[in-house]
Amino acid sequence: MLILSNIVQANDSSKAKVSQSNNNKNGDDDFLMIEDDSLIGVFDGVSSSKSMSKGKEAKEEFLRIYEQNGSVRKSIEQLIAKKKFASTLNIMQLRKNGQLNTYNIGDSRAYLIRENRLIQLSRDDSLECSLSEHIPNELRGIKKINKMRDQIIRIGAAEIFKNHQSLITEILKNLVPGETELFTEENLEKILTKFGLQQQLQTYKNDQKGKYNPALLALILFQSPQVLTASLQNSSKKKSNPQSTVPDPRPGDKILVCTDGFYENLAPQIILKFILQLTNQSALDGLVETAKKGPKPDDITAVLATIVNRNTLTSKEHLPPIFVTN
Numbered sequence: 001m002l003i004l005s006n007i008v009q010a011n012d013s014s015k016a017k018v019s020q021s022n023n024n025k026n027g028d029d030d031f032l033m034i035e036d037d038s039l040i041g042v043f044d045g046v047s048s049s050k051s052m053s054k055g056k057e058a059k060e061e062f063l064r065i066y067e068q069n070g071s072v073r074k075s076i077e078q079l080i081a082k083k084k085f086a087s088t089l090n091i092m093q094l095r096k097n098g099q100l101n102t103y104n105i106g107d108s109r110a111y112l113i114r115e116n117r118l119i120q121l122s123r124d125d126s127l128e129c130s131l132s133e134h135i136p137n138e139l140r141g142i143k144k145i146n147k148m149r150d151q152i153i154r155i156g157a158a159e160i161f162k163n164h165q166s167l168i169t170e171i172l173k174n175l176v177p178g179e180t181e182l183f184t185e186e187n188l189e190k191i192l193t194k195f196g197l198q199q200q201l202q203t204y205k206n207d208q209k210g211k212y213n214p215a216l217l218a219l220i221l222f223q224s225p226q227v228l229t230a231s232l233q234n235s236s237k238k239k240s241n242p243q244s245t246v247p248d249p250r251p252g253d254k255i256l257v258c259t260d261g262f263y264e265n266l267a268p269q270i271i272l273k274f275i276l277q278l279t280n281q282s283a284l285d286g287l288v289e290t291a292k293k294g295p296k297p298d299d300i301t302a303v304l305a306t307i308v309n310r311n312t313l314t315s316k317e318h319l320p321p322i323f324v325t326n
Contacts, residue, residue, distance in 0.1 A: 029259050029301040030059040032091065039072065040303045041091035042108050044259040046231050058085035058232055072103055077240035080105075085232040090122055090257045094307065100246040100255070105239050106231050109263055111271075112246060113254035118272040121244045125230035188217045197227075251309040254280070258302035262287070265294025280304045 028045030043062075045054025058079060065075040072093055079085060088106020095101060102110045104122040112119040123129060172182045172191065181187055192201045200220045230239060254275060263271070266287060274283040274290075284304050291300050 028054045028056070028087075029261070029299040030056040031257075031301050031303050032059055032062070033303060034066075037070075038094035039091065040255070040257055040305050041089060041103075042257045042259050042301050042303060044088045044106065044108050044261075044299070044301070046086040046088065046106070046228065046233070053085050053087075055087045058087040058089065061085065062089075072101070073240050073242070076103055076105070077237055079232050080235045080237060080240060083233055087232050088125075088228070088259075089232060092121075092255050092257055092305075094249060098247075098249065100249040101242040102244045102246075103240070104243040105235050106228055107260045109258055109260075110244075111256040111258075113256065113272065113275055114250070114252075116272070116276065118268050118275075121246065123243060126228055183214045185212045185214070185217070188214065192217070192220060249307050251307055253307045254304060255307070256302060256304050259298070259300060261296070261298030261300040262291050262302045264296045264298070265291035265300075275304065280306060 028047065030043045032039065032041035032043070034040075041059075043055035043059040045056075045058075061082070062075050062079055065078050066072070069075060072091055076089070076091075079089075088108045089103070090106075090108035090110050091103040092110050093101050093103075100112075102121045104110065105125060107124040107126055108122075109120060109124070110122040112121055169182060173179070179187060182191075189201060192198070197220055204217060204220060256271075256275070270290065271287060274287050277283075278286065284302055288300050288302065
């Protein structure tokens with residue numbers, strides 16, 4: 001099923017071609033291009049993990065496995081089974097049957113650019129996305145615990161906790177395997193600290209004046225989009241299946257895979273404008289330079305490809321990564 005979300009309109013259009021761009025200071029990101037198999041992807045190390053095996057190591061192991069079996073799904077399944085790679089991944093492949101598959105674990109993203117629209121194909125594996133449909137409208141948009149001071153909001157937080165405790169429990173168990181008493185003050189504080197939410201935790205403590213409120217403490221996590229619910233290190237086998245499929249990829253379509261350091265520092269309108277007005281490589285180089293000036297410092301990796309018709313392809317145009325369709 002094609003996920004049509006975050007669609008942005010634009011009036012400009014132009015032709016483009018090629019490629020990849022990378023600003024990788026910490027060595028946690030890497031990209032993947034296998035032209036013969038119409039496959040592109042990105043891997044992004046999870047910064048909060050102490051594991052030494054992150055994005056670059058996950059990419060290298062994927063390639064090793066893929067060379068043996070030639071299957072994206074089976075290769076991802078074997079990566080998951082190893083439970084050692086603290087990395088997200090997002091891989092797109094134009095299959096011989098004409099379908100465009102997106103495989104996603106974590107918060108790297110895949111986009112389709114078609115007819116002046118930017119269409120997000122992947123869904124982030126984050127607490128925010130997991131609970132987004134369960135949070136009442138009146139509580140959406142509240143991003144920090146220090147905005148939840150009045151009694152109405154406190155009642156709302158408790159109501160979320162009460163109504164969705166089974167879902168919350170399932171997610172927390174995935175985040176802290178082996179822990180049984182998830183909702184004690186000590187354990188919730190450990191979880192928050194693990195994901196770098198010390199500042200929000202301190203605000204909670206100051207606001208509560210020594211009183212323990214598990215609903216509010218848990219809610220800090222739900223309002224923290226940086227908390228992942230899945231990576232290669234803690235995913236189940238079913239995550240190796242395609243997350244979305246475009247049944248009708250067309251010549252002229254562009255597909256973009258990128259890490260969170262890319263899209264979190266760029267407005268969708270800016271991404272679309274660059275891609276529509278410039279060649280692929282110029283667009284990515286410009287976008288990465290713009291993202292480096294954004295508010296969230298991070299490694300940045302992106303790959304952009306164009307789908308072209310085999311009948312109109314010339315040898316001069318055949319530059320990777322161009323996906324070819326019949």
